[in-house]
Amino acid sequence: MEADQVVKRMRLIAADDAAGLMTGSDRLIRLGLDALLAGVDSPSLPLLAGLTRAEEPEAQGLFHQVLDELGIEVRLPDDPVQRQWALVRCWAGMVVDGVLEPAEGGGRICWAEWWHGWPAVVRPIVDAVVRYEDLATCPDSAERQHEIRELEDRLRNEARALLAVEPWPPV
Structure with a gap:
């Protein structure tokens, strides 16, 4: 997967999250690995990509940290x-x-x-x-x-x- 495709996928998950749709930790970890392999650079990305099954509860927080580091933000109106x-x-x-x-x-x-x-x-x-x-x-x-x-x-x-x-x- 190309870096721009991975970033677009991250933006999709950020939009889903803003809508209240949860993404499984296993998918977030896999996306982190795809991002690393595609050359996306973020300090927290290796931590996300390297999480084990026992560490899956940390995936949501690390994913949001990666989004912040990459400047990916989905702003939705309050109304x-x-x-x-x-x-x-x-x-x-x-x-x-x-x-x-x-x-x-x-x-x-x-x-x-x-x-x-x-x-x-x-x-x-x-x-x-x-x-x-x-x-x-x-x-x-x-x-x-x-x-x-x-x-x-x-x-x-x-x-x-x-x-x-x-x-x-x-x-």
């Missing part, structure tokens, strides 16, 4: 509605940039906007995610794989369209 829209924008950007798989990012957007009754501007993403999840339970076939690829392309395009909406937030 709950503005906060959710900021997360939607962040995750849509990560889908477009390839940091998040389309269905994963679309799922996060659905989760964030569920509280607002899925406004019209996110409805195409919600519809595509629902269809994607339906397909995930179907037997594998060439037709299914083709439709999944089409839905992934659709989700990327819908995320791109969502980022182009002005004014922001769209409600």
Whole structure:
């Protein structure tokens, strides 16, 4: 994994953390190791990457220390509605940039906007995610794989369209 990809993944986890979504310590340690191997430099990174299973409880604190050292910060508005829209924008950007798989990012957007009754501007993403999840339970076939690829392309395009909406937030 390239250094910029690792840093983008760290930014994703920082956004998830800001949203209240926890990332397992084992994934943080693995990301620390990936970052070291990619040449990312931070004083606390070797400590994070070298944690053993018994030391996993230290991973969250060390990961946040690494984020601070790298200047990775996700600031979200205090207002709950503005906060959710900021997360939607962040995750849509990560889908477009390839940091998040389309269905994963679309799922996060659905989760964030569920509280607002899925406004019209996110409805195409919600519809595509629902269809994607339906397909995930179907037997594998060439037709299914083709439709999944089409839905992934659709989700990327819908995320791109969502980022182009002005004014922001769209409600």
